[in-house]
Amino acid sequence: MILVDKLPCSVLITDVGGTILGLNRQMTAVTGLDASDLQGQSIDRILPPASRIFLQTHVFPTLLRNGTISECFFQLIGADRQAVPVLANCRSDIYEGSESYVWTFFVALERTRFEAELIGARSRAVESALAVTTSERFLRSMADALPGLVAFWSNDLICKFSNRHYADWFGRNADEMAGVHIRDVLGEELFHLNDKHIQAALAGEPQQFERNMLRRDGSIAFTIAHYTPFFVKGKVEGFIAQASDVTELKLSEVALKKSQEFLNRTGNLAGVGGWEFDIPTGSLTWSDVIRDIHGLPAGFTPDLNEAIGFYTAESRPVLEAAVNEAFSTGKSFDLELSIHRVDGVQRFVRAVGSAEFSDGRPVRLSGALQDVTERRKLSAQLAEQHELMRVTLQSIGDAVITTDATGRITWLNPVAERMTGWRQDESQGKALEEIFRIVDETTRAVAPNPVAACLAEGRIVGLADHTILISKDGTEFGIEDSAAPIVRNDGVVLGVVLVFHDVSEQRRLSKEMKYRATHDALTGLKNRTEFEARLKLLLGKSREDRSCHALLYLDLDQFKIVNDTCGHAVGDILLRQVSKLFRGVVRNCDTLARLGGDEFGIILENCSVELAGKLAQRICDAMDDFRFVHDGRKFRVGASIGLVPIDARWGDIAALQKAADSACYAAKEAGRNRFHAWLETDVAMQSRQFEVQWTNRIERALDDGGFVLHAQTIRALAADKPGLHAELLLRMKNDDGSLAVPGAFLPAAERFHLISRIDRWVLREATRWIASVIVVQDIRLISLNLSGRSTGDRAFHAWAFDVLERAGRDICSRICIEITETEAITNLADAAAFIERVRSMGIKVALDDFGAGASSFGYLKSLRVDFMKIDGRFIRDLVTDKLNDVMVRCFVDIAKVVGVQTVAEFVETSETLDRLRIIGVDYAQGFLLGKPEPLARIFDGVPAILEPI
Amino acid sequence: MTVLKRNNVTVHGAQGPFMVYAHGFGCDHTMWKRVAQQFSTTHRVVLFDYVGSGRSDIRDFDDERYGTLNGYVQDLLDVCDALELTSGVSFVGHSVSCSVGLLASVKRPGLFDRLILLGPSPSFLNHRPEYEGGFEREDLEGLLALMDQNYMGWANYLAPVVAGSDGAGTVSAELSDSFCSTDPVTARVFAQTTFFADNRADLQYVTTPSLILQHRNDALAPLSVGTYMHERLVGSELEILDVAGHCAHMTHPDLVVAAIRRYLASDDKQR
Structure with missing residues (x-):
């Protein structure tokens, strides 16, 4: 590196990514950074930002591609932080075994300054050249944007400039127009025509003329041409030729004329007239139709005030407001107004109009008028009819x-x-x-x-x-x-x-009606009507196809006890529970119905007698396990079931039902909660047949006076008021003239719902008889028996009140109604209400056969009565049976507590009578004291004033 | 003049999906050679030069058209149209061409399956505080001055003036290869368009999946630019190449090839 350090230029070595690997001393001199500062740093470290970009975008790509670069100009960051312009050369080489770049930098301050001047001059030249080009382009763009033809001809008639339209018109390319003589462009003929204008323009006279010119497609165009001389220093240098194609304008003028005529003709036909008001002149123009509408003669022209005067007082302000708005906003109007014709007749007109403006000021108002009186009348009628229809349909x-x-x-x-x-x-x-x-x-x-x-x-x-x-x-x-x-x-x-x-x-x-008609409201089971309908269908089917089915009749045992002791509502609950239980046993295809009261019926389709028997037994078994619980008390309720095969042997469903009823009765007789299958040879059935005969007899007796009343006297054991005190007893005449006692016919009467009719007969007869006694005071109290069913039957109540009220209080006060507890009272609440009501009429009430049933005390508690009639079973053996004695004493004690008087029945011996007197019973009745006698003989031997016995 | 000739379009490889490579500012298609050739067996690789760059036809250069990035976007779309590409194309762009590719994907939805962006920057200028592009306005103006000075010294610029129309061809041809970017006028326009463009607002409209490949030490695009783009480009992946400089495709082609291969493979798996 010693030699390198001697060099008067900066040397740098980097890897291909620009990381500095080494540098010489001159590099440190220029940058102020030595090897320890720069080694391992990016070359960017010594470059200002612009040079960094240049390096990345120009230098490196070139280096990477070519492996060398020379005389590349950029800047280093100098020791004084100022940019130092340098010229760089670089070449790729192997340095310490790796590919690297060797850079040399020559500081180029002078050269840079000089070049910067040159660049400046060049930029200015480029800019002014650009300005000339731009202004030329501007002129050309403007000339091209003009719709007309524009050209400049020099005074030697050579084209110096033409816009695109000009060149196009003459079928030439705009670039090729310059330098062409005018004669070559216009053609000989047109040049000849225009020559005088050309010469005049060159003489300095502006020219304007019209010329029909042939278009390239052969059509004729109307043009207006202007030749404007162009002066330079007072001398004509040439002229600007400008031509406009006015063909469209010409054509539209013709078209306008045509359309005006057309409008007049059609307006006449349609009864539409036109009008126009010219504001500057104040003149009003009317078409003939408008005059017709006003009833004016042809040729009449009104002034503005006259015209407005035709409008009615209501219409005038409307019109004026619309006209004012048209003037101020330019909005057109379309109004329906009324006018008075010149003959005074009022007409409706449609008036439309709009204003025309010039320089923002209205100059003209024009429009049309149409007589719409007839149309208006019609549309009003139509609207009225429509409204009528609409209101009708709306409501x-x-x-x-x-x-x-x-x-x-x-x-x-x-x-x-x-x-x-x-x-x-x-x-x-x-x-x-x-x-x-x-x-x-x-x-x-x-x-x-x-x-x-x-x-x-x-x-x-x-x-x-x-x-x-x-x-x-x-x-x-x-x-x-x-x-x-x-x-x-x-x-x-x-x-x-x-x-x-x-x-x-x-x-x-209708769905609900259908449901109600076929279902029992209480239990939701099928009702009797539906049951019988199905039975009838099935019977018909079995007769046709010999198929075998079965019928079950069910009667609940002990239901009346629950009903009487717990009330009707609780009885209903029991019925529902039992219904549910039955439903669980029968098959889905079977018909389960409540036939009334505590009676149910089941139709078993395609079912043998054996299978039906099993089903019936299953019901009995289920009932055996069933306990009805109310108020902590448990009741065992059984079902007596009669089973009858449904097959061709039966003539009708009445026979079938009768047989089922008999079988049911037989089951009950046989000891309850069991089923009895009907047999033709059934002995039990025969006795039932006997009962059926009784029914017929009862009905006949009711109709034909077959019943008679007897009476048995009741005697007070202490001193009593005078007059007859007796109990009425019912007898039915046998065919042989003998009399049957109630025990023979009442069960049948109860079973076949005849008991209420008998009760009515008895009550009616009793009141009639009392009333018939000549001295009514001879009678003190007459007891008569009502069945439990009637006591709880509202229909009977209503009937009885009516009879008793009509009999009067005097007679009522001599009647005692005996209610038996052996016959369950079907509705205790209703019975109590009945008793209250009859007692308020003065009637006495006795509780009969007291002690015979389980519910005696319950009745005594819930029913307000006057007498307790102790059941004869306790009296007959009173003297010999200590238990009976205790019972009777107990009854008497209770009666005293609740404040009722006691009557002892079946008094047959004087010992018994004595004992009763000791116990403290109030009244006695029995063979000892008097046998039942026909009413006709009841007074025989009866003293007027009875002494106590 | 066809687009294929105008943009110096070449297609390499006979089968497979199309992969179009777009060069950055200051360069031409040759920069992609070492990467593109690796894909010519699996793809049909398309290389081209923008008008004003490389061996494109300079006569089609229009400073109005190429005064905004849309001119370059249109070049890219013209190339695709000329090759009748309508879908399934992979785009690979460098530097400013990344913005070109992103804009083209918005303008022609469905054309590109994916965008591979090497060293992208939506704006080289700083927009502080929210965006750090790396440069101030005067830095970029300095670049333009540098370019002026460099091209001043090059014979190809002066040749037409000095030698007249006759001698120019020879001189230009000789010297044009000395620098990647050959024409001072078009280069100046391209530089201005590139460095003053701001496409940050366009990123939100891009729906084509993309791979952003960033250089770890890049003088032109700070690391934060990559993160910025990744956060705003729907379905983008960001990969940092452990490379200094702005031209990984030239300095480390193998890294770039490997990254693209990985991306293509994962992309295929997802489909």
Whole structure:
């Protein structure tokens, strides 16, 4: 490096990436940095930014490509931080085994300064040359931008300049125009024509003339040419030729004339007149039509004030305001005004007009006038009709949609808007299917478009049944609709009007009606009607195809106990629970129905008697396990089931049902919660047949006076008021004239729902009899029996109140109604209300057969009664049976606590009577004291005033 | 005059997708030789010179057209159109050509599958504080002065003046290879266009995936420029080459080739 350090130029070695590997002493002298500063640094370290870029963009790429560079000019950062201009050479070489670059830098201060001067001069020259070019380009661009033809001819008639249009016109290239003689450009003929103007222009006279010139396509153009002399120092150097093609202008002038004539002709036809008001001159021009409209003769020309004077007082300010606005804003107007014709008739006119401006000031007002009186009348009528239609359609309850002939919606009324969920404005123009989405109620399949069908068939089309409209928000409406074509007079279909209404509620109601008609409201099971209908169908089927089915009749055991002790509502709960239990046992295909009260029926389709028996047993087993719980009390409820095969042997369903009922009864007789399969030879059935006969007899007896009343006296054990105290007892006449006691016919009457009719008969007869007694005071109290069913039956109540009220309080106060507790009271609450009501009428109430059933105390607690009639079972053996004695005493104690009097039945011996007196019973009744007697004989032997026994 | 001749377009390789290489300021297509030849077996490699650079036809140079980057963008698109390329092209650009490629991808969506950007900079000028391009305005004006002075000394610039139209051809031809950038007038315009361009706002419109290859010690583009672009170019990857200088494709072609290969492979996998 010693030799290198002697060199008067800077030397540097870098790798190919520009990292400094070594430097000589001169380098340090120039940069002020030595090897320790620079080794391993980038060459950028000694370069100002501009030189760094130059190095990267010019020097390195060249070096990398060529391996050498020479006389490259850039700058180093000098020791004083000033840029030092240098000329650099560089060559690639191997340094310490690697590819590297060897750089030499010659400081070039003088040369740089000199070159900078040169560059400056060059830049200025370039700039002024650029300025000349630019201004030339500007002139040419401007001349080319002119629509006309421009050329400059020197005084020797040589072209010095022409714009593009000029050259184009004469079929030449603009670049080739310069230096061409005018005669060669214009052609001999045109040159000859223009020669005098050329000479005049060269003599300093500006020229303007018109010339028809042939275009290159052979057409004629109208042009106006100007020749303007160009002076330099007072001498004509040449002239500027300028020509404009005015063909368009000429043509439009002709066209304008034509169109004015055309306007006049058409205006006459249409009754449209034109007018024009020239502001500077104040002159008003009218066409003949306007004069006609005003009823003025031809040729009449009004001044402005006269013209305005034709307008009515209301129209004048409107017109004036519009005219003023036209003048100030340039807005044209279109008004409907009214005028008074010269003959005084008022006419409506349409007046249109607009102002024309020049230099921002209005100079002319022109417009047209048309008599629209007739049109106005018509459109008013039309609008009225339309309004009437619109209001009608808006206010009817049906939804209405109209469509055009392509099925696109044109209008819907508010009801249609509500049902489809689409507003009139958003639905307009949409396809009907989009707005009127209808599907089949059950399949959900898209229902056919009624409008499309209507358009296709050209007649009124109704909607398929069970169609549902789905509104925009998903609400569904059951609808009925019809679509009718809107047909023009000439038979062209203009569109369709679709009318529909909401039948959702109707459909829902009819569904519910159908459900209610076939179902039991309490349990949700099928009802009797539906049950019988199905039974009838099945019986018919079995007679046709000899198929075998089975019928079960079920009657709940002990239901009445629950109903009476816990109340009707609880009884209902039991019925529901039992229904559920039955439902769990029967098959899905079977028909389970509640036939009324606690009776149920099951139709088992395609079921043998054996299988039906198994099913019946399963029900009994389930009932056996079932406990009804209420208020902590458990009730065991059983089912007595009658089973009958459904087959061809039965003439009708009545026979079938009767047999099932008998079998059910047999099951009950046989000990409850069991089933009894019907057999033709069934002995039990025979006895049932006997009962059926009783039923017929009861009905006959009710109709034909087959019942009679007997009475049995009741005696007070202490002193009592005078008059007859007795219980009425019912008897039915046998065919042989003998009398049957209630035990023989009442069960049948109960079973076949005849008991209420018997009760009515008894009550009516009793009141009638009491009223018939000549001295009513002879009767103190007459007891009569009402069945539990009637006591809880509101229909009976209403009837009874009516009878009793009509009988009067005097008679009522002599009646005692005995309610038995062995016959369960079906509705305790209703019974209590009944008792309250009759007691308020003065009637006494007795609780019969007290102690015979489990619910006696319950009744005593919930029913307000006057007498407790102790069941005869306790009395008959009273003297011998200590338990009965205890029971009777207990009853009497209770009666005293609740404040009711006691009656002992079946008093047959004097010992019993004595014992009763000791116990403290109030009344006694029995063979000892008097047998039942026919009413006719009841007073026989009865003293007027009865002594206590 | 066809575009292929005007832009000195050459296609190397007979099969595979097209890969178009665009050179940076101060250079010509020859700078890409060592990289491009590595791909000529798998790709059809396209090389070209912008009008005013290399062996392009200088007569088509128009200082208005090439006074903005759009002129160079149009050159690139013209080249693609001349080759009837409509899609599936890989673009490889150096320095200012990276901006050219980005702008072309926005102007002609779907043409490029990917952009490989070596040493890109959306702006060489500083826009402090948010952006550090590396240079102040006077630095760049100094560059123009340097160029003037350098070209002043070159015979090819003076030749037409000194020797007249006859002798110029020989002198120019002899000396033109002495510097990559041969024409002082076009070079000045290109320099001005390149160094005063600011394409930062255009980055947000680019949707073509890109690979940014940056030099670790680059006098022209600080490291922060690479990060800046990576953050703003959707679907971009950034790779720093451990290289000093601004011309890794010339100094370390193998590194550049390896990076491009890696990118192509990962890109293929994703597809």
